[in-house]
Amino acid sequence: MTLQEMLNKYMEKYCLSGAEMSKRSGVHQNHISAIRRHNKYSPQTAKKLTTVLGDACEQYIIYFTCECGKKYIQRSANQRHCSGECSEFFTGRSWGSNKRYGEKRKSKAKQNQPKVNYAEYNERARSQGLSYGQLQGLERLGLR
Numbered sequence: 001m002t003l004q005e006m007l008n009k010y011m012e013k014y015c016l017s018g019a020e021m022s023k024r025s026g027v028h029q030n031h032i033s034a035i036r037r038h039n040k041y042s043p044q045t046a047k048k049l050t051t052v053l054g055d056a057c058e059q060y061i062i063y064f065t066c067e068c069g070k071k072y073i074q075r076s077a078n079q080r081h082c083s084g085e086c087s088e089f090f091t092g093r094s095w096g097s098n099k100r101y102g103e104k105r106k107s108k109a110k111q112n113q114p115k116v117n118y119a120e121y122n123e124r125a126r127s128q129g130l131s132y133g134q135l136q137g138l139e140r141l142g143l144r
Helices: 003-013 018-025 029-038 043-053 055-060 084-091 118-127 132-141
Strands: 063-065 071-073
Touching (some): 003 029, 043 055
Antiparallel strands (some): 063 071
16 A cells, blocks of 8 residues: 555545645645645655554655664755764764865855944945935945
């Protein structure tokens, strides 16, 4: 019996709609619809459905074993370890590091921050009799 058949049978038995099944299982209604129509699902979805459908769904979950010995469900195709700590321990690279240079990635938000905050800049513009936008325009043209 496939997961699709199990889900359809359960929903017919208890006369559930997709929304009601979504509330019971914690799986989004669109995912339930995809399983019922096309039998397409992720291992995380099958894991959530085990709470409602029982342990019979366990056969549809694909577990991977980490180098540390823990079993985990892969969240992406290139996940090789159960957690960031495990990955850091076994590869020697810290999670989120730049593989090429071995440096931490710099946040774009920190790079784009202005040297003067907006309130101070607006105050400077007002003292010159200009608006914030006018002062910025003049500075960009190199006139101030």
